[in-house]
Every structure is written in C-alpha cells, then in structure tokens.
Amino acid sequence: MGDGVTVPEKYGLGPIEVTAITGGEVAMAAPLTGSGYSVSGCSGGGGVSSEGNGGVRLSCGEGPAATINDAMSLKVVKILDTTAVLRIAPVG
Numbered sequence: 768m769g770d771g772v773t774v775p776e777k778y779g780l781g782p783i784e785v786t787a788i789t790g791g792e793v794a795m796a797a798p799l800t801g802s803g804y805s806v807s808g809c810s811g812g813g814g815v816s817s818e819g820n821g822g823v824r825l826s827c828g829e830g831p832a833a834t835i836n837d838a839m840s841l842k843v844v845k846i847l848d849t850t851a852v853l854r855i856a857p858v859g
Contacts, residue, residue: 771783771784771785772853772855775857777838778835778836778838779800779801779803779835779836780797780798780799780800780836780839781797781798781800781822782797783855784796784797785851788846788849791828791829791846792827792843792846793843794824794825794826795826796822796823796824797822797823798821798822799821799822801836803836804823804835804836805836805837806823806825806835806836807833807834808831808832808833809825809826809827809828827841827843828846829844829846830842830843832854834858838857838858839855839858840854840855840858841853841854
C-alpha cells in the first residue's frame with residue numbers, strides 16, 4: 768500500500784495513492800488540483816467522499832472504467848491479493 772501514481776495536471780488530481788486493497792476493491796486517495804470533482808462508473812458500488820484538505824477518496828472494483836473529472840479514465844484491471852493493476856488514460 769502507499770504506492771502512488773502521478774497523473775497529468777489536466778485531470779484535476781494530484782498523485783493517486785492506493786490506500787487499501789480489500790474485499791475485491793481498491794481504495795484510493797488523491798488531492799484535488801482543480802476547482803471541482805466528479806466521478807462516474809466505478810463498478811462494485813464505488814464511493815467518493817470529500818476530504819477536508821481538498822482531496823478525495825474513491826473505491827473501485829474490477830470492471831468497467833470510472834470516469835473522473837470528465838477527463839480521466841481509471842480502470843481496475845486485476846486485483847491479486849495485495850496487488851492491483853490500474854489502467855489510467857485520457858477520456859476520448
């Protein structure tokens with residue numbers, strides 16, 4: 768845990784940190800660098816909460832990609848015990 772992925776500034780997020788891998792889901796946290804935040808499409812009942820310091824937490828299982836800030840696609844490709852493979856790409 769604690770592995771981070773730096774993403775392009777245009778996505779509106781700072782480095783995405785994996786905080787936990789449990790129950791078939793990957794929990795992640797990231798600071799916000801833009802003025803807003805939106806997420807859609809996490810399978811497995813993904814949830815988002817706003818942090819007091821301008822950050823977000825989300826939890827996604829394997830399956831369809833989530834769209835974050837209408838700019839970034841985040842897909843949990845595979846979860847193996849305490850390791851996860853994430854695919855991050857621009858939307859469109």
